[in-house]
Amino acid sequence: MGQNIVVTGATSGLGLALVERLLASGFQPVLTGRNGDKVARAAADLGVPGYQMDVADAGSIQRVSAQIIADLGPIDGLINNAGIWLEGDFDTYSAEQIQRVIDTNTTGTILTTHAFLPEMLNRRSGTIINTVSTGALYCRKLISVYSASKWAIRGFTGCMEVECAPKGVRVMGFYPGKIATSMYDTAGVTRELDVAMSSQQGADMVVTMLQDKGMVWSQVTGRAITDYI
Numbered sequence: 107m108g109q110n111i112v113v114t115g116a117t118s119g120l121g122l123a124l125v126e127r128l129l130a131s132g133f134q135p136v137l138t139g140r141n142g143d144k145v146a147r148a149a150a151d152l153g154v155p156g157y158q159m160d161v162a163d164a165g166s167i168q169r170v171s172a173q174i175i176a177d178l179g180p181i182d183g184l185i186n187n188a189g190i191w192l193e194g195d196f197d198t199y200s201a202e203q204i205q206r207v208i209d210t211n212t213t214g215t216i217l218t219t220h221a222f223l224p225e226m227l228n229r230r231s232g233t234i235i236n237t238v239s240t241g242a243l244y245c246r247k248l249i250s251v252y253s254a255s256k257w258a259i260r261g262f263t264g265c266m267e268v269e270c271a272p273k274g275v276r277v278m279g280f281y282p283g284k285i286a287t288s289m290y291d292t293a294g295v296t297r298e299l300d301v302a303m304s305s306q307q308g309a310d311m312v313v314t315m316l317q318d319k320g321m322v323w324s325q326v327t328g329r330a331i332t333d334y335i
């Protein structure tokens with residue numbers, strides 16, 4: 107059996123492509139997601155362990171991470187991928203929408219890391235990859251809260267990179283521009299995705315980052331050429 111790699115938000119898009127790519131590369135992916143039915147279906151389709159874990163819920167992270175470690179033993183890798191989109195003028199957002207984005211994209215990533223990291227540090231071995239975004243590399247209008255949620259993770263990832271590398275654990279960030287997934291649809295936003303990275307291309311990059319244990323791929327990014335216009 108290959109190394110155990112936990113993927114959050116793995117029921118669609120990049121997360122699902124990651125599970126498929128990990129499996130094809132000889133890893134043992136652990137598929138997690140907020141929707142129990144989707145998790146059960148995707149895990150059964152691919153023949154991988156699946157767990158319902160809502161990263162916007164601290165209790166769920168605590169319970170499910172402990173269960174995963176108890177069931178599967180040491181976790182070699184964690185890919186913090188779960189995330190949601192929010193777009194529009196800041197003053198039109200509800201307080202609940204703002205809280206949801208921060209709970210999912212920011213606090214979810216930090217608490218999931220908090221849950222899996224100690225055991226990696228004990229073994230002085232492990233890899234954590236955070237799916238960040240080009241939204242954390244520059245500023246633009248209409249994405250203030252999404253951007254804030256990811257800028258926070260850019261800072262977190264960079265600090266954890268230098269804190270954990272001397273202890274044998276690699277922490278890295280993946281900074282994609284547009285990926286052709288349902289993230290925008292789910293948020294009720296129409297987005298032109300003709301020139302965008304595919305989920306499979308994104309998954310290839312992340313798995314490359316995972317594979318070579320001698321390398322810390324500090325910031326891996328990719329933008330559509332149309333974004334420079």
Ligand SMILES: NC(=O)c1ccc[n+]([C@@H]2O[C@H](COP(=O)([O-])OP(=O)(O)OC[C@H]3O[C@@H](n4cnc5c(N)ncnc54)[C@H](OP(=O)(O)O)[C@@H]3O)[C@@H](O)[C@H]2O)c1
Pocket residue numbers: 114115116117118119120121138139140141144159160161162163187188189190191210237238239240281282283284285286287288289290292
């Ligand atoms: N698409 C892009 O253009 C783009 C660009 C840069 C960065 N990203 C980042 O890439 C990551 C993956 O997004 P994607 O494009 O693949 O979008 P996606 O297809 O919508 O996938 C997001 C996944 O996260 C899950 N999720 C949402 N909230 C969750 C929660 N509270 N707990 C656990 N899982 C949760 C979703 O579950 P459900 O299936 O239940 O909805 C889904 O499986 C995100 O972090 C996103 O911010 C995306």
